[in-house]
Amino acid sequence: MNKNYNDLLAFVTVAREGSFTKAASLLGVSQSALSHTVRGLEQRLDVRLLNRTTRSVSPTEAGERLMSSVAPKLFEIDRELELINEFKLRPAGTIRITAAEHAVNTILWPKVRSLLLEYPDINVEISVNYGLVDIVSERFDAGIRLGESLDQDMIAIPISPKMRMAVVATPEYWNRHGKPETPHELVNHNCINIRLPTFGGIYAWEFEKDAKVLNVNVKGQVIMTSSQGRLETSLSGLGITYVPEDLALQHIESGELERVLDDWCPYFDGYYLYYANRQLSSPAFKLLVDALRYHRN
Template structure:
C-alpha cells in the first residue's frame, strides 16, 4: 500500500474539528482538496472512516479507532519537530496559550509583545477564554489561571504578584446612594454582575476581614464576563463594579471612580502559567516561560 502520512493528518484534523471547512482552514488547503484526500484514504483502506451529513462530520467506529491510535503519534512527531529548533541559531515555532482577559492583557501580552520583537521566528497564539480549558485536549501548550485553581499534575510558574479586588462606582452614583460599610449592604445597590462561564451561574462576590469570610449574591441591570466591560459599565455610572485593583487605580487617582469596602478586599494568590509536566519544552517555550516568570522580592 502506498503510505501517505499527509492523508492521516488530513483525516485526524477533520475528525477532531468535526468539519471539513474548519479543517481545511487549519491545514491551508481547499475544502474540495481535503475531501478528495480523505476519500482517497478511505478507498485505499477499503473502509469508511467518517460519517458525513450536511451539518456535521463524525468518525465511524473504525475511524474512531484509527483516530485514537494515530493522533497521539502525530502529536509526538510534531513535538519532536519543534525540538529540532534547538539546532537553529534562533528559537522558532508556534506557542498556543489560553488565558482570561485580565491575565492576557495585563500580564501576558506585554511580555509576549517584547519577546516577539526580539525573536521574529517565534509565533504566539493567545486565546481569551473565561472558562476552565483542558489544555491537553484543546492542544494548547500552556494556560494561565489563578493559583487556587491549578491542577496538581501541572507545572506552575508564577507570572504575577498577589492580586486584590476593588469595589468601585462613580462619584455621581455615590451622591445618590449611601456607601456600604459592610459587604451585605451591597444587596441594596445596583451591581454589575459576573456570570461564570464554566458553570453558567452568577459569581458570588467574595470578601474577608479579620478571618471572617462573607459571600454576597448581588443584583443589578448589567451582567458581563469581561473585566474591561465591567469597568466601562462602572465608569458609565451604571452601578457598582467588582474588578481587579490594577484596572481602577488610575481612575481612582483621577477621581473618576471612588472605592468602598477596601478593608474587606484582601490580597490573594496571583496568576500562574501552567503546562503538563510531561511536555517536552522547545527553546521558544522556555524563552516564554523565562519572560513571564514573576520574581518575588
C-alpha cells in the same frame, strides 16, 4: 508516507472539530479539498470513518478508534518537529498560549512583545479564553491561570505578584444609591455581573474579613465576561463592578471611581504560567518562561 500523515491529520482535525468548515480553516485548505482527502483515506482503508449529515460530522466506531490511537501520536510528532528548532542558531518556533483577557493585557503581552522584538524567529499565538482550558487536549503549549485553579499535574511558574479585587462605582452612582457597608447590601444595587465560562452560572462575588468568608449573588442590568468591559460599564455610571484592583487604581486615583468594602477584599495568589513537563525542552519556550517568571522579594 507524507501523504498518509497529511490524510490522518485531516481526518483527526475534522473529527475533533466536528465540522469540515472549521477544520479546513484550521488547516488552511479548501473545504472541498479536505473532504476529498478524507474520502480518499476511507477508500484506502475500505471503512467509513465519519458520519456526515447536513448539520454535523461525527466519527463512526472505527473513526473513534482510529482517532484515539492516532491523535496523540500526531501531536507528539508535531511537538518533536517543533523541538528540532533547538538545533538552529537562534531560538525559533511557534508557542501557543491560552489566557484570560486581564492576564494577557497586564502580564503576558508586555513581556511577549519584548521577546518577539529580540527573537524574530519566535512566533506566539495567544488565545483569549475565560474557561479552564485543557491545554494538552487543545494543543496549547501553556496556559495562564490564577494559583487557586491550577491543575496539580502541571508545572506552574508564578508570573505576577499577589492580587486582590476592588468594588467600585462612579461618585454619581454612590450619591444616588448610597454606599454599602457590608457585602450583603450589594444585593440592593445594580451590579455588573460575570457569567462563569466553564459551567455557565453567574459568578458570586467573593469576600473575606477576619476569617469570615462571604459569597454574594448580586443582580444587575448587565452581564459581561471582560474585566475591561465591566470597568468601562461602571465608568459610564451604570452600576457597581468587581474587577482586579490594578485595573481600577488609576480611575480611583483620578476620582472617576470610588471604592467600597476595601477591608473585605484580601490578597490572593496571582497568575501562574502552567504547562506539561515536556514543554520546557524547547529553547523558545525556555525563553518565554524566563521572561514571564515573577521573582518575589
